[in-house]
Amino acid sequence: MWPDDPVNRPTHYTGAWIECIDAIRAALGDEGLVLYCRGAAMKYMWRAGKKDYDVQDLRKAAWYCEKAASVLEASRR
Numbered sequence: 001m002w003p004d005d006p007v008n009r010p011t012h013y014t015g016a017w018i019e020c021i022d023a024i025r026a027a028l029g030d031e032g033l034v035l036y037c038r039g040a041a042m043k044y045m046w047r048a049g050k051k052d053y054d055v056q057d058l059r060k061a062a063w064y065c066e067k068a069a070s071v072l073e074a075s076r077r
Contacts, residue, residue, distance in 0.1 A: 007059045021067065030071050037068035 018026075025033040044061035048054045 006056055007063055025071075030075050034068045034071055037064040037071075040064045041068070 024036055028036060041061040041064035044057045044064065048057040048061070051057070
């Protein structure tokens with residue numbers, strides 16, 4: 001099991017043999033994963049400042065943007 005990192009690797013997404021984001025990619029493919037990441041980033045941006053975790057929400061939005069960008073970049077090589 002990995003150590004808890006609420007932005008990069010939350011334990012509630014890593015309890016199984018596969019990390020949740022990897023399972024989503026396997027189910028939806030790269031294009032679907034990019035769309036999912038864009039939506040998740042919007043969600044975290046939307047709620048930033050409305051809860052006690054505004055910095056964490058902004059970092060999570062950035063994480064999803066970075067994930068989408070890296071998947072797009074890899075698919076264009």
